[in-house]
Amino acid sequence: MGKTDDLFRNAFEKTLLEHGFSQTNNMENIYQLSWNNNPDQVVTAQFLVSEPIDELIHGSHNGNKIQAIGYFKFRLPPPGVSEPEIFIFGFHNLPNDCVEFIIIPTNEMKRRLRSRNRSKNEDQIIELQFWLMNDNTVFQTKDFSGEGEWWLINGRMAEDTDLDYSEFLNNWDGMKMT
Numbered sequence: 480m481g482k483t484d485d486l487f488r489n490a491f492e493k494t495l496l497e498h499g500f501s502q503t504n505n506m507e508n509i510y511q512l513s514w515n516n517n518p519d520q521v522v523t524a525q526f527l528v529s530e531p532i533d534e535l536i537h538g539s540h541n542g543n544k545i546q547a548i549g550y551f552k553f554r555l556p557p558p559g560v561s562e563p564e565i566f567i568f569g570f571h572n573l574p575n576d577c578v579e580f581i582i583i584p585t586n587e588m589k590r591r592l593r594s595r596n597r598s599k600n601e602d603q604i605i606e607l608q609f610w611l612m613n614d615n616t617v618f619q620t621k622d623f624s625g626e627g628e629w630w631l632i633n634g635r636m637a638e639d640t641d642l643d644y645s646e647f648l649n650n651w652d653g654m655k656m657t
Contacts (some may be wrong), residue, residue, distance in 0.1 A: 532550055532570075537550050549579070572611065616643065617647070
C-alpha cells in the first residue's frame, strides 16, 4: 500500500465518521460498516482507490472541462465468494482539494456493467473511468471515442442513462438504505 492509498484511506475513514458510520472491520479494502445510531445494521463495502491519472489518456479529447477524473481497475468476486453490498470508488478532486466518492450498490453496478457489455465473464478485469464535470454530474467514460464524447457529453445524451453516475456521487445517505 502506497502513500497515496493511505491518503485516500484516511480521507475515506474520516468521511465515514463525519457521516455517522463506525468501522467494525477493515481488511483488503473490505469494510464492515455500521451506523452509530443503529450498530446492529451492518453493510459490507469495498473501497477502491483511483489509479494515477494521465490527463492525455484519461481526459477529454474535445476540450470538455472536467473537475476530477477517477480511473479504476478491479475484478468482481468470483461466483461463490461473498461480495460486498456496496462499492465505493474514491478519487481526488484537485480544484476542490478533496476526495470524491462514488457509492453504488453492487447489484446496481453489476447491472450497469452488463447493460454496457463491460462484464462478459466473472474473471475479467473491469475498468471504469469517471468524469466529474463542473456541474457536478458524473459520467462513466471508459472507451469513449472523440465522437462518442461529443455526442454523449457535449450533446448531453449520457444524462439519465447507465453512463450517468451522478446520483451516486457522495451519496452517504443512500448507503444507509441499502
